[in-house]
Amino acid sequence: MPYSFTQIEEDKTKTIRFVFFFLILVYFAVFWLIAVIALNALDYEANPYVFRFRFAVLDLPHILIILGLAFMIGYAHWGFTTAGLVTRILGVLKAEALNPKDTYHQMFRNIVEEVSVATGGRKMEPVIVPTMAMNAFAVTDFSGRAVIGLTEGVLARLTRAQIEAVVGHEAAHIVTGDSLATTITTSLFELFSGVLRGFEAIFRFGGGGRNRSSVRAQGRGGGGVIVFLLLIYFLLAFTKFLSYLMRMFISRQREYRADAIATRLTRDPLSLAEALYAISYRWRGVGLPAQELESIFIINPAYSSIDEQNGFLPDLFSTHPPVHQRMGILLNMAHSDLKTVIKNIDHQAQRPRSSAPDIGTVSLQWMVNKDGAWQGPFNMAQLTVLGGIGPETWIQRIGGGNVQLLYQDPEARDAVIKNDLGAKNSSYHCPRCAVPLRILTYEGTEVFKCPSCRGTLVGENDIKRIIIREEIGFSDRIEKIAQGIQREETSGLVNVIKRDPKTLLKCPKCRFINNRMMRMFYTEVYRIEIDRCFNCGLIWFDADELEVLQCMIESALSKSK
Amino acid sequence: MVILGVILVLIVVAALWMAGVYNGLVRLRENVKNGWSQIDVQLKRRHDLIPNLVETAKGYMAHESKTLENVIKARQQAIDASSFKDKQAAENFLSSTLRSLFAVSENYPNLKADQQMRQLHEELTTTENKIAFARQYFNDEVNRLNVAVQAFPNNVVANMFKFEKRDFFELEDASEKKVPEVKF
Structure with missing residues (x-):
């Protein structure tokens, strides 16, 4: 097995550079189209009767100017979206820092530290999303900050080994660098979808507020504006489609790879298969915001039937490979089968519950001779706060027992003298x-x-x-x-x-x-x-x-x- | 003149190649060193946790004093061990005594329910896992270093600068050795 984690670290995916140039290209294409349309529109305004749409209206200097512009805007866009990216995404997901007093959170922190050791010390930060949904994600940005997030649902329902496997999978995304690539790509085009939604709102408002025909009746200028807006709208839709496509290209195969690396990391493919099964077939849950961020999760939070299919189109559009295939590969490694997984998960759902913890022993009660009269009954907790009693007070247990001095009764002594209720x-x-x-x-x-x-x-x-x-x-x-x-x-x-x-x-x-x-x-x-x-x-x-x-x-x- | 130039170029190329190999070997050696220090940190952490564990368990399992004594003895041995080989044996022995302690503690429901014991159990579990993972990483890196040091033509450079093979940090438990095959 020559593929160690340092090696992975060394030849990380080069996707990120590709994404940057793609962004520039998209801006260039958009500006070029806008310029072509604008110039043609000017022609049309000048002389509508001899107008013919010309595609090549731009000469080299213009194209260079547009390229420069695209580079500048693209660079600004890049800088704007990648600065403080992790913090922004965690905000969208409503993720919280761990509570150091919570035992589940302590376990989660420990598991992340363990996996970090297994990767040779890559720093990873655990966060928690307080929903019942079952999912996990990893995000990374250029500052090197890497975050692994789990939902409370996963923490509550999976076993330690299964959580370890899930964290291993997320850590694999981080060490291979595709977490960085996905984080950047998914968020780059959030901006586009935001702009698109803005345009949609304008159009809906325009359609509802005013009569369409009256707008058209305002003359050619008004019509031109509408055509112009529509074109921009389509351009934006087109770029969004492109970005969507690209995101899919990055996404699907990397899940298999992350599963394989997680197995090398934790040496426990069965637990990962169990976790995948529990998350995707038992209860995927609800309550995760941000559908646009679906590629950062271990299992697509928005259930889509296309994820479960193979072929050219699903490969193109789906962010996640079919769960049954991922499980098949893992079970093959574990020399196990689906039946075992289902049996284990069912068994897990019926694991014995512990009884609620309590303070002191409720069932014990005493009569107390205080201020010259027998009073009570009191339980342990009441004894601790009664006051006016000491080791030499006469007491008697309810339900049998002699009258004795308080220090002779061990429970009462603990309660009164040590104030100890555990x-x-x-x-x-x-x-x-x-x-x-x-x-x-x-x-x-x-x-x-x-x-x-x-x-x-x-x-x-x-x-x-x-x-x-x-x-x-x-x-x-x-x-x-x-x-x-x-x-x-x-x-x-x-x-x-x-x-x-x-x-x-x-x-x-x-x-x-x-x-x-x-x-x-x-x-x-x-x-x-x-x-x-x-x-x-x-x-x-x-x-x-x-x-x-x-x-x-x-x-x-x-x-x- | 031409021959002299060719020889000069060859020397420069060889020097560059040697520098590249040397740097690669240095990086590998540093990785191994880093891997070892990670194991060391976790082993120390385990040594620190054990007195607390024994103290907590004592209150509940007075009849198991032998198991507890074994743990303490094993810890002392592990701390005293100086050579790589001794250390390995002592730590493996400590692992096995701890495992038997936790197996015995299953019979004491009060002990299992104790909040402090649960916390200690979690702490020790995570430390044990970290030791296992650190060892895994260390052995991977040692493997890479050993291959690099012995394979031709790197071994020429390795011998020249005294890069040496390292020993693996072995496991005592044969079942843990099995690595699942990875298929893409």
Whole structure:
């Protein structure tokens, strides 16, 4: 195997130069045509009765001037589109930086670092697109900044090995340099499509606002303008078509190559085949913007039947090769078959869920002899904040157990003396119980849970992630509540939220400016009552509400699949 | 006069060719060096992670003290190893002890659920993968260097400037050696 990554790095594709000259050529052709048409139009205006369309109206100096102009404009266009390109594309895709506290994101960062090591240290930056869609992409620009992006959907549903394979595929695009080529080409002609849409808007406005025949009746001058505009429109459509064609030429074969290099990188073709299968046949998902950027993705986000065909025309127009062919090659390398892939993916969908993490042990409760009277029952969390008790306080466990001193009971001792519930305190306080909220890792992301009333405080971005991820399973109790709420909806028994301002909770973050949270349904479809701060976006779920919401969304999704 | 000119041209051409070969060899040697330093960084990282891992695991698996001791011993050996060969053997031994530690930890659901343990597990997994990938890269580059050093006519230049063959960083696990064939 002589083809190492340094070698690939050395003989990167020369497409980029070709693209630059193509751009100049396009500008030259456009200007030349415009000049020819304009000169002919002048002829026509001067003497319409002897007018004959002449093609060769330009002499050499004119052509040189046009060439110079095309070069200048083309160069400006090039510079304008390639400066800060990655940042611009990430903006279009609404990509976010990773959250260092999120366990899924930590894993993603690690995987990108691993693959970077495998390529001999090419720097790559991971970003995340917070949608349920399943996809991955790579973008690069001239500053050498290379970015690998995954959607939350991919992170939540694929295994570590599969994510590694997908990242390997994207890294292959980066080291071969075709990520740079595609990034530049796709964005070069974004400008054209923008201009085109502008023209379309003008035409639609012109057609709707004024009577066409009256425009025509204004005389030959008006007609000339319309013909002129139409011609420009067609020219632009033509250049867009050309650019489209060229993009397709670059695109299709490189996916095979990237698959092959990814295999050399991670030595795991089966996982890549599984990932391709899961992404393209199971749930491609929705919610990825920017159709014009389709060639930067591993699987075309806009499903098109032409991708799955072979032959001259599909080869020409499709950005991605047929998935079944890509899988066939990979499975051949892995000495495996489609059945194994389907079995593995099915198995993966039914992997065991873990139970929701909790703080302290809820089931334990004590009676406490405080201020000369037996009080209670209290759970561990309540003991930590009770006050006025110490190691020498008499306590008794509910459900059997002798009356004993607090230090003799290990759990109660941990709770009161060490203030230890197995989770760290956060700076937030529970809006209901005023005790410090504990930091908890829930579905891989950080949430704040009240040890006393078991309500949960979730950040604005984190709630999206929690809903996409499917790590935690739900008890029968939660499932029954979720079904009950859904039944109420369908039977029309929709409860109305009481919006008494006095009962509104104060936001744990914005309480110093006395900001109260708004009580509302999560959405009109999932009628879970939440309290939401409109200042900072934090959401408060009362006990069980978060799990019930997740359970409702998951069952709705599994029905739609 | 003509002959002198021809000889002069030949000498210049030969010198240029030698310079080209020399530069190519230097680049290869630097790649190998870079590959080795990448492996070294990851091995150090693994050494740093292990005390934490053992500390966390201790609380849950008191009955498995032997497994834990093995890991600590293997780590110490790996740190002390100085020669290339010793280092290779010690690191491979460390890998195998770690693998048995994780296999045993499967029996302790509390340990598996521990947040810190999960984090450490992920950290070690990624370090192990990085070691494997760095080794892969290193061996690829060593292979290129060795071919370049031995193939004719490069070997003339290589011998002249004392470019030497390097040893591969071998694997102990035969199943890992299998490389899938790549077909385009």
